[in-house]
Amino acid sequence: MKRPIESTHQTPIIYVLRFTFYVILGCMQISSDAQSEEPSGDWSSFRGNPQLTGVAAGNLPDDLHLLWTFEAGDSIESTAAIAAGTVYVGSLDGHLYAINLENGKLKWKYQASEEIKSSPTVFRNVVYFGDGLGDFHAVDAQTGQQEWIFHADAEIISSANVAGDRVLFGSYDQYLYCLSAADGSLLWKFETEGYIHGTPAIFDEAVTIAGCDGYLRLINVNDGLELAKVELSDYVAASAAILDNHAYVGTFGHQILCIDLNAGAAPASSGAKQASPLLWQYEPPTRHFPFYASAAVTDNLVVIGGRDKIVHALRPQTGELLWTYAAKARVDASPVIVGNRVFVATVGGVIVALNVDSGQQVWQFVTGSAIIASPSIASGKLVIGSEDGVLYCFGKR
Numbered sequence: 001m002k003r004p005i006e007s008t009h010q011t012p013i014i015y016v017l018r019f020t021f022y023v024i025l026g027c028m029q030i031s032s033d034a035q036s037e038e039p040s041g042d043w044s045s046f047r048g049n050p051q052l053t054g055v056a057a058g059n060l061p062d063d064l065h066l067l068w069t070f071e072a073g074d075s076i077e078s079t080a081a082i083a084a085g086t087v088y089v090g091s092l093d094g095h096l097y098a099i100n101l102e103n104g105k106l107k108w109k110y111q112a113s114e115e116i117k118s119s120p121t122v123f124r125n126v127v128y129f130g131d132g133l134g135d136f137h138a139v140d141a142q143t144g145q146q147e148w149i150f151h152a153d154a155e156i157i158s159s160a161n162v163a164g165d166r167v168l169f170g171s172y173d174q175y176l177y178c179l180s181a182a183d184g185s186l187l188w189k190f191e192t193e194g195y196i197h198g199t200p201a202i203f204d205e206a207v208t209i210a211g212c213d214g215y216l217r218l219i220n221v222n223d224g225l226e227l228a229k230v231e232l233s234d235y236v237a238a239s240a241a242i243l244d245n246h247a248y249v250g251t252f253g254h255q256i257l258c259i260d261l262n263a264g265a266a267p268a269s270s271g272a273k274q275a276s277p278l279l280w281q282y283e284p285p286t287r288h289f290p291f292y293a294s295a296a297v298t299d300n301l302v303v304i305g306g307r308d309k310i311v312h313a314l315r316p317q318t319g320e321l322l323w324t325y326a327a328k329a330r331v332d333a334s335p336v337i338v339g340n341r342v343f344v345a346t347v348g349g350v351i352v353a354l355n356v357d358s359g360q361q362v363w364q365f366v367t368g369s370a371i372i373a374s375p376s377i378a379s380g381k382l383v384i385g386s387e388d389g390v391l392y393c394f395g396k397r
Helices: 013-036 261-265
Strands: 065-071 081-083 086-090 095-100 106-111 121-123 126-130 135-140 146-151 161-163 166-170 175-180 186-191 201-203 206-210 215-220 226-231 241-243 246-250 256-260 278-282 302-305 310-314 321-326 336-338 341-345 350-355 361-366 376-378 381-385 390-395
Touching: 081 121, 081 376, 086 381, 086 390, 095 126, 121 161, 126 166, 161 201, 175 206, 201 241, 206 246, 246 302, 256 261, 256 302, 310 341, 336 376
Parallel strands: none
Antiparallel strands: 065 390, 081 086, 086 095, 095 106, 121 126, 126 135, 135 146, 161 166, 166 175, 175 186, 201 206, 206 215, 215 226, 241 246, 246 256, 256 278, 302 310, 310 321, 336 341, 341 350, 350 361, 376 381, 381 390
């Protein structure tokens, strides 16, 4: 703070006290604003981190306002990635768009081989994503120029995850692929028994994948060898969220499962009965519909929306139901937890914020078009796309 210029006249004590009071008050206000609306880090992948927990760092303003919209050439089912002030999102028009987070202006767009349903992942200034033709692209995040391309044998809806210098994704050709992030060379691929729709999650030195073959698998990241296979009994389109060695995933058999990954990965000792890796399962008591969305998980909460038009919140340790929220429309988008709120979008075109403790609605925005993409949160802003091709950005006005 600059020293005040000395005056030839003595300053009355009341003015000194008043000046001091306003300085302290201003500092308190700045500190309060910083705590309540501290911008988070990047949201560089589908669920925000390699464990796919769907939890955002930092916070959002209490009262969100629409800051800008961007119109793509077709529907947006892809969840946006946000890195270094840029939003990256794919569209069914076959383009990957790079958009300025502050003002919604287009920076560049990249033409893929087919429609894009997968969500992009940004890693070391490169954007990775797959398309409907089975091509997996690596694009320079600054310029939109192609770095390399890898060809799978079927559509890629799975988003990519990164472990060290390796990028991993699933395909509808039933393979989990592991490529070199630097040049796209194939390091290994693992064949499953069904489509791989969800995104692989990273667990220690293993990758966890659940797919349409009804299994959750642990596969060694280094060599692609299967470490464990847990039967889930039903198709799985969702991605498993991992917290504290536990995987949480919803199935098409209208169940939410909690699996102990350590028990699943442990070899059965000779002559001893191996403990079941399934810790608990939750099934809605009345409406029986599939779970398509992935779960968001904290130490105190597992929250997931279903095609039963209900958002379910469970206790992570036991699967006990804590609260439900009637969304009035199918929930295919995966929820995101930030601070004391969970943000949910519906096929009815409504985005809501719910209190994490009670499930009470505290904010709502109606888009007028179905939403399948999930929210992305970074730098004090929420970004989400809709089926009519509009990308929305909310934050402090």
